[in-house]
Each structure stands twice: as C-alpha cells, then as structure tokens.
Amino acid sequence: MDIKKSNSTTFSQKENQFKEKSTKASMQHSQLMKLFEDELKDIYWAEKALTKAIPKMVKNATSPELIAALTSHLAETENQVLRLEDVFASIGKKSTAIKCEAMDGLIKEAGEIMEECETGAMCDAGIISAAQKVEHYEIATYGTLRQFAETLGLTEAVKLLKATLAEEKAADAKLTEVAVSAVNMEASEEKA
C-alpha cells in the first residue's frame, strides 16, 4: 500500500516537474522570439539608413578602389533591406523599423569626419574607419540574429541571415584591403 502510494506520488511529482520545465521552456522561447524580432526591427532601420548614408560616403571619397567598394556595398545593402523583409515574412510578421540609436550615432560620426577633413587621402582614411565601424556593428548584429534564429528553429531566417552576414564580412575585408593598399601607395610615393 505504502509502496503504491509512494510510487504514485513520485509519478505525479515527475509529471509536475515536466510541466514546469515545458512552461519554462516555452516562456524562454517566447522571450527569445521577442528579442529576435526587436533586433530585426533595429537592423531593418539601420540598413535603410545606410542606403542613404553610403552615397554620401561615395560622394566624399577620392580613391577609385574605395568608391568601387562602397558602391558595390550600397547595392548589397539595398538587397539586404529586401532580404530582411523576407526574414519578417518568414516569421509571419510585417516589416517594421525601429530607430537604431547605435547606427544613428555611427552615421552621424561618419558625417562629422567628412565635414572636418579635406577631400583626399585623409578623408578616405576617415571614411574607411567609419565604414568599418558600421560593418563591425552589422557583423555583431547579424551573428546574434543568426544564432537566435538557429535556437528558435527558424530555418528560412537562418539561411537569409547567413547570406547577409557573409556579405558584411566580405565588405569589411574589402575595406581593410583598400586601407592597406592606400597605405602602401603612400609609402611608395614617399620613397620615390
């Protein structure tokens, strides 16, 4: 009798523990989903703002390599806005932008750099530095978003976010290449 009682208690305790665990897991899932959506709205605003900010960088740049790198990334950025709309669609949500204060600050800083420097090599260096800060912010954001999407089991979103993350990393590497070749060019000019 006692054994029976204790067995049934153990079973119901286990059942409760299981229920508690699954409630906790579903709460964590919905909180992570909210975080994912908030971050998505933030980067959607940021990408849209960049489609307006990059042309200003192109206008102020002088190095043909820098102009080419920025122009090609502008086209990618326009496509990234559309890709984010696909991510929103993949989770059944309307594309919404919420002002990203961090990107707003980085864009403002880029504007100040361009205002303060004379067009030429120094201004190009300033533009590269500002653009790389932007890329690093985006790499961090897309890396997090991709990880969240993986945890949430959002296969389509993972695929889309991975594609953009690869473009951001390539854009960053290209800017480093432009910076290194500009420094080498100046050094060889000084030698001559």
Ligand SMILES: [Fe+2]
């Ligand atoms: Fe981007």
